Amino acid sequence: MGEKPHTLTDLAEMIREFVKERDWEQYNHPLSLAISTSIEAGELLELFQWKTKADVDEALKNDAFRKALASEIADVLIYLLRVADTAGIDPARAVIEKMKVNREKYPIGYWEGRAPSRFNRPK
Amino acid sequence: MGEKPHTLTDLAEMIREFVKERDWEQYNHPLSLAISTSIEAGELLELFQWKTKADVDEALKNDAFRKALASEIADVLIYLLRVADTAGIDPARAVIEKMKVNREKYPIGYWEGRAPSRFNRPK
Amino acid sequence: MGEKPHTLTDLAEMIREFVKERDWEQYNHPLSLAISTSIEAGELLELFQWKTKADVDEALKNDAFRKALASEIADVLIYLLRVADTAGIDPARAVIEKMKVNREKYPIGYWEGRAPSRFNRPK
């Protein structure tokens, strides 16, 4: 793998190679990968189940919890990058484009300090 | 933002700045962000609802579908990067570590061509 | 518990008693229960991960799979009934009301045989 890759392109390539080596491309359809992304997002959420914010702050001081959290974040990210890769979408570009939309949708002047809820969103 | 950022660190910074400008840090607790990640993963999956793989392949030729897909991938990624950022976890490093684990868990010799199902996993 | 309860009210009561006996009412806030419902829906989906429809049809002949499926259906239903119970909502009535809405939204004449996708919905 050489030195640490840092771009999304590098990570996507690393994962693509892993899939290719196991001949798993046949299973990696965007539909199956979107299902897997959603399942893993549920597993990420499970780490927070029953916890208050204070409980989470406490848990974040614990190495086992941090390791479990990093592992679940990785799982969501791995499948999400596979969805993008198999669908031919550039995820970094998608984020940049979406943030432009978000900046227009949530102008600073109106939103500063207001909760980002859809229930107080001007329509 | 200047030129296109490509690393996860660059993207995370861009999003952090967006949040800071709106004084939304108070709402961006890892717990709330994990909830949002899961919700967005559901919206991503919704694009595939009722579709067969053939339907998805067809939809991927359609610009409106691709744009909607890029937008939902971005939403999941944005919240996921916020979970990582607010929890002090490096998502690129998390992926790299997880892929090491995956390479050991799924040795090429055994897994080549076998479906990655938990039901045929050697335990 | 006496004989098998069959109404949603009976099931909700059975679960409420279980919670009360463990002094878990303090944890059973609708917010936490909605999180748990979503996590369990992800676990239900996990049983279908990587499977084609044909794979699922085959799996449904297998007792271990059926038992796992019944267990995950139960988990989603249990948490969902708790959300409804703690929020003071009658789930049976909610379904009946929603089906009325659905009958109006999807008139038989137009929808017979068309896929229920939001992409071919008249707006």
Place this chain on the structure above:
Amino acid sequence: MGEKPHTLTDLAEMIREFVKERDWEQYNHPLSLAISTSIEAGELLELFQWKTKADVDEALKNDAFRKALASEIADVLIYLLRVADTAGIDPARAVIEKMKVNREKYPIGYWEGRAPSRFNRPK
């Protein structure tokens, strides 16, 4: 439909008839319905996004919120009952069986007043 049905069997029949009238049985495979259940559980969770427990308690006094909540509970329940129906599983029985398992797994003596977290579960 006649008078209000209250059992899960009655509700399942009502939904089955709705599906049949639109010739949607061809789309109602357990796999697709499990996907839909998960999507709807995400929409249920979305009603709680960004909210504290106090915010939720306040929102529950609001008719529009309660109506939206009842509608999302119904959507999850409708798809979940379809998963069970198409897979030939009795959901009421599944809940009753699962509650038996839960009573054994979480003995009152040990669990009374302890948070139902997997992190303090005796293994």
